[in-house]
Amino acid sequence: MTTADQESLIIRRGSPWWRMLIRDRFALIAALWLLILTLCFLFGPELFGEAATKLNLRARNLPPGSMEHGWLMYLGGDALGRSMLARLIVAARNTLAIALVAVFAAMIVGGALGMIAGYVGRGIGHVIMRFADILQSFPSLLLAVVVLYVLEPSVGNLIIVLAITRLPIYLRVTRAEVLEIRERVFVDAARALGGSRYHILRRHIAPVVAPTLLTILTVDFSIVMLAESSLSFLGIGIQPPEITWGLMVAQGRNYLSQAWWLAFFPGLAIMMATLSGNILSNWLRVVSDPEQRWRLEAPGDSTPRKSAGKNDV
Amino acid sequence: MSEHPILKIDDLHVEFRSGGETVHAVNGMSFQISPGETAAILGESGSGKSVTAAAIMRLLQSPPAFITGGSVHFKGQDVLAMPIAKWREYCGREIAMVFQDALTSLNPVFSVGWQIAELFRAHGVASGRDADARAVDLLDRVGIPDPALRARDYAHQFSGGMRQRVMIAMAIALGPDLLIADEPTTALDVTVQAQIMELLEGLRADSDMAMILITHDLGVVADVADNVAVMYAGRVVEHGPVAEVLARPGHAYTRALLDSVPRTHSKGHKLSPIVGSPPDLARIPKGCAFNPRCRFATDVCRTGAPPRITVAPGRIAECHHVEAVYNDN
Numbered sequence: 311m312t313t314a315d316q317e318s319l320i321i322r323r324g325s326p327w328w329r330m331l332i333r334d335r336f337a338l339i340a341a342l343w344l345l346i347l348t349l350c351f352l353f354g355p356e357l358f359g360e361a362a363t364k365l366n367l368r369a370r371n372l373p374p375g376s377m378e379h380g381w382l383m384y385l386g387g388d389a390l391g392r393s394m395l396a397r398l399i400v401a402a403r404n405t406l407a408i409a410l411v412a413v414f415a416a417m418i419v420g421g422a423l424g425m426i427a428g429y430v431g432r433g434i435g436h437v438i439m440r441f442a443d444i445l446q447s448f449p450s451l452l453l454a455v456v457v458l459y460v461l462e463p464s465v466g467n468l469i470i471v472l473a474i475t476r477l478p479i480y481l482r483v484t485r486a487e488v489l490e491i492r493e494r495v496f497v498d499a500a501r502a503l504g505g506s507r508y509h510i511l512r513r514h515i516a517p518v519v520a521p522t523l524l525t526i527l528t529v530d531f532s533i534v535m536l537a538e539s540s541l542s543f544l545g546i547g548i549q550p551p552e553i554t555w556g557l558m559v560a561q562g563r564n565y566l567s568q569a570w571w572l573a574f575f576p577g578l579a580i581m582m583a584t585l586s587g588n589i590l591s592n593w594l595r596v597v598s599d600p601e602q603r604w605r606l607e608a609p610g611d612s613t614p615r616k617s618a619g620k621n622d623v
Numbered sequence: 624m625s626e627h628p629i630l631k632i633d634d635l636h637v638e639f640r641s642g643g644e645t646v647h648a649v650n651g652m653s654f655q656i657s658p659g660e661t662a663a664i665l666g667e668s669g670s671g672k673s674v675t676a677a678a679i680m681r682l683l684q685s686p687p688a689f690i691t692g693g694s695v696h697f698k699g700q701d702v703l704a705m706p707i708a709k710w711r712e713y714c715g716r717e718i719a720m721v722f723q724d725a726l727t728s729l730n731p732v733f734s735v736g737w738q739i740a741e742l743f744r745a746h747g748v749a750s751g752r753d754a755d756a757r758a759v760d761l762l763d764r765v766g767i768p769d770p771a772l773r774a775r776d777y778a779h780q781f782s783g784g785m786r787q788r789v790m791i792a793m794a795i796a797l798g799p800d801l802l803i804a805d806e807p808t809t810a811l812d813v814t815v816q817a818q819i820m821e822l823l824e825g826l827r828a829d830s831d832m833a834m835i836l837i838t839h840d841l842g843v844v845a846d847v848a849d850n851v852a853v854m855y856a857g858r859v860v861e862h863g864p865v866a867e868v869l870a871r872p873g874h875a876y877t878r879a880l881l882d883s884v885p886r887t888h889s890k891g892h893k894l895s896p897i898v899g900s901p902p903d904l905a906r907i908p909k910g911c912a913f914n915p916r917c918r919f920a921t922d923v924c925r926t927g928a929p930p931r932i933t934v935a936p937g938r939i940a941e942c943h944h945v946e947a948v949y950n951d952n
Contacts, residue, residue, distance in 0.1 A: 495727040502680045502722075503793060504715030506708065509745050517732045600732060600777040 330597055330606040337593035340586035347583060350402035358382075361396035363551065371569040386571045389561070394571065397553060398579055405554040406583070408465060409534045412472035413527050420477045421523055424484025425511055429492055439485070442478040450475035451540070458546040468547055472534050483526060487519045521595045528591040532584035539580075555579050627699075628655035629801050629833050630679070630718075635693035637671070637678050637857075640686060646904045648674040650857035650912075651693070656833050656850075658800065661824070663836045663844040663865070665880075666854035669901050672837045675854075676805050678703075680720055681710055697801070715746060719794040721823075723806040725786035729778035735789045736762070736774025742796050757796075765792040766822060784815035788822065795826055802827065805837045820847055841884055845869055853877050856902050856912035863938030873932070873940030873949050875919045911943065919944045919951075 331338055361382055372387035374394070385394040427438040445453075454471045461467045491497065492515065500514050539556020541547030543563075548554050555576040562572030596602045637649035649671040656662045666672045677683050679695055679702065695702040697718060702710060722728040730738055739758035743749040749757055755774070762770035765788040778786060787807060794802055804823060808816035824847045827834045836848060844851050844865060851868050853861040853876065861874040872878045879897045899916040902908055908915055914924040921943070929941045934949060942948060 495722055495724065496730045498677075498682050499720070499722055499728040499790070499793075500730070501682060501711070502714055502720040503742060504711050504713070504746060504797075506711055506745075513733075513741060513745075514730055517730075598732075600734075601779050 327597060330603075331593070333606055334593055336589050340589040340593075343582060343586045344590060347402055347406065347586075350399045351406050354399040354402050358393075358396040358399045361393050362400040362553070364392060366391035371565060371572070373569070374571050374575075385575055386569070388558075388572055389565060389569070394575055397558065398555070398575060401553040401555050401558060401576070402579075404465070404548060404552055405535060405538070405556065405580075408469055408472070408538055408548075408554065409531055412469045412534050412538075413476060413530050415469065415473040416476035416530070417480050417523055417527050419473070420480025421484045421516075421519070423477075424481040425488055425515065425519070427481070428485040428488025429507070429511055429515065435485070438481070442481045445474065446478045450537070454537075454541055455544065455546060458541065463546045463549060465548070465552075468538065468541065471541075472537055475537070476530055476534060479526060479530065480523060483522060484519055487522060488515055491515050491518050521598060524591050525595060528584070528587040531587050532580060535580050535584070627657070628696075629658045629698060630835070631655040631696045632675070632679070633694045633696070635675065635678060635695065636691040637674050637683065638689050638691050640689060644905050647907060648688075648857055648904055649678065650907070652854070652857060652859055653693075654852050654859055654862070656801070656835060658833050659831045660850065661827060661834045661836060661848050663838060663848035663851045664854055664859075665838060665841070665844050665851055667839055667901055669904065670854040671857035671904075672839075672854055673805055674857075676720065676803050676835070676837055679803065680714065680718070681707060715742065715799070716797045717799050718801045718803070719797070719799040721787070721790050721794045721802065721804040721807045724810045725783070725790040726778060728790055729786065731778055734775050734777055735781070739774075739789075739793055739796055742793055746797055748797065761792040761796055762789070765789070765795075765826075766818075767792075783811050784819060787811060787815075787819050791819075791823065791826070795830070795832075798830060799832060801833045801835070803835045803837070806839070807836075808840070808843065809838075816843075823847075841869070841880070853880070856904065856907055858912070858941065860913070860942070861938075861940040863934065863940075867935065867938060871949060873934035873938065873945045874942045875917045875944060875948050876913045876942075877940075878948050878951065879917070911941075919947055 331341060366387065368391065370387060370391040371389060372383055372391070374384065374386035376383070382393040382396050385398070388394055388397065423438050423442075427435040453475060457471050458467060497510060497514050500510050505514070535554075535556055538547055538554060539559050542554060542557040543560035548557050550557070558576035559573045559580070562569070562574075562576065565572050593606075596605055632652055632654040635649050635652040636647070639646040639648055652671065652675055654662075654664070654675075664672050664675070674683070674688075677688075678690055679697075681702065683690070690703060694704075697713065700713075729735065733741070736755065736758045739761055740749075740754035743754040743757055748754075759770045759774050762774055767773050767785060767788055773781075773785075778789070781789060787810075791807070802823075807823065808819050811819060820843055823834065823836075826832075836843065838844060848865045850863065851861075851865045852859045853868070853874065855876050861868060861872065861877045863873075868877060869881065872881060876897075882895045883897055885894055897916055902912055902915075908925075910926050911917070911920070911924045911929045914920040917924065919942075923943050927943075929943045931939055931941050932945045934940050934945060940948075
């Protein structure tokens with residue numbers, strides 16, 4: 311083998327993931343933003359907890375953009391004169407924790423049920439699908455209201471309710487994908503080589519379904535944040551003094567005509583978090599797909615490098 | 624044929640039921656193969672070759688497929704009667720299968736080396752780095768150049784021939800005693816076909832495994848097989864040693880098949896195809912299924928099922944006119 315051949319092989323062998331991240335500018339910005347959110351998540355309440363609850367009646371509905379009351383007031387003050395910036399940072403933990411746990415729980419449970427419904431058998435598949443039908447035909451808000459009135463409106467119960475209402479989407483998508491994938495020849499081949507049911511689900515079906523589920527997850531992430539805000543708005547979600555971005559939007563809604571920033575910044579935070587998640591998941595999908603990865607590996611240009619992989623007999 | 628066949632199929636019936644119509648894909652298929660033997664199952668599209676293979680490996684989805692009769696014995700064990708989980712333990716270790724299109728039969732999201740290594744891990748033969756090393760050895764054995772590097776490539780990065788080599792590597796990984804190759808070269812071009820057949824035959828000879836070669840290519844059959852079973856409309860219509868069957872067929876269908884092959888010495892002559900088309904398996908003709916296309920056909924062919932006749936020792940044919948065909952040269 312010549313040196314040139316070896317070089318091309320080394321390039322094809324793949325760049326490390328961080329190099330592929332740097333190459334995709336949008337994904338990089340999204341990743342940085344999520345990193346900032348993660349820092350807020352980890353340290354926000356400890357660093358800014360006090361600032362977020364400190365009332366300053368002179369700064370009531372203070373418009374954003376002035377440093378007069380200190381940098382914490384740069385994004386304005388809320389109806390009680392509390393720092394918007396500090397509240398946004400503090401709210402990140404509750405918001406992200408509730409949404410993340412809820413969507414992941416929905417994905418894991420829904421995905422598992424979907425795989426069983428799609429792969430195991432008709433009987434149990436029917437039972438699971440009717441269960442999904444019932445969940446979907448029941449207005450999710452009504453379900454949440456009933457459950458949260460009966461039970462305590464705690465963070466745990468809120469997560470459970472949100473997860474249950476999102477469940478059918480994962481369940482249906484997974485089942486549909488499984489029904490298609492199980493007919494593929496490589497699944498037959500795996501069975502012909504002695505793959506057990508569990509092995510086939512884990513090694514041949516789950517890895518193919520996973521990227522789709524992750525993409526739905528990022529979209530769902532924002533839906534769950536908004537659903538949580540509407541529950542909080544109804545007074546059965548997060549209870550003040552705990553805050554979430556959704557609750558801030560709900561509270562700011564009353565002042566929309568006088569002080570738009572009360573609802574705007576938390577809304578922006580939700581949107582930015584979702585958008586970043588979306589972009590990053592898209593990047594992740596490309597990176598994790600062996601047939602697409604070259605798009606991010608190609609240095610600078612976007613020439614297909616797929617052909618580099620074809621060594622002939 | 625030896626006393627103890629490694630695989631014995633007896634009067635196998637497979638139907639596909641859909642929308643009120645029943646398609647009889649396999650109708651009383653009988654076949655056997657001895658250890659170390661290479662047997663070919665020859666037939667045109669829709670003759671039930673691949674369905675038979677899928678039935679043996681228990682890959683048929685039911686519904687729509689139903690095995691309505693017959694038995695399959697592998698090493699004396701009743702395949703169709705044993706629990707599926709038990710049969711899957713045989714699969715890979717003692718019996719394995721190579722599929723027609725290697726691109727679709729390899730998992731697209733794992734590197735080929737990983738897939739082969741996973742086979743060792745799933746069967747508990749080797750683990751970790753040992754499994755990886757064995758995977759590389761196997762790729763080397765099936766003639767993949769630079770196997771250590773290529774092990775990290777994905778199926779789509781290989782050419783058709785190389786992919787089929789990878790598939791073959793997976794099939795022989797655990798040293799099966801019987802390999803079923805379902806049209807392993809159909810998706811490949813002719814020069815690569817020859818290489819793959821050579822590889823399969825070489826591997827078979829090395830490890831003394833038996834091989835069932837499912838094909839519609841007479842040339843391949845003549846080159847590598849010991850025995851051949853000719854299938855038509857879901858039945859084996861003729862079975863015997865390759866050289867004898869091809870030299871002097873006992874069934875009118877085999878005769879017609881041989882006549883339709885272009886030959887170098889008949890240059891300038893018209894080809895003689897088999898007239899008509901294969902029967903609709905939902906409406907198989909009465910009597911001998913081949914009768915509408917057969918130049919030997921008489922009234923008896925349209926009414927009664929042909930008897931199973933021993934043409935010569937180790938040779939059988941199901942035809943009303945065995946003698947006429949046998950002596951028609």
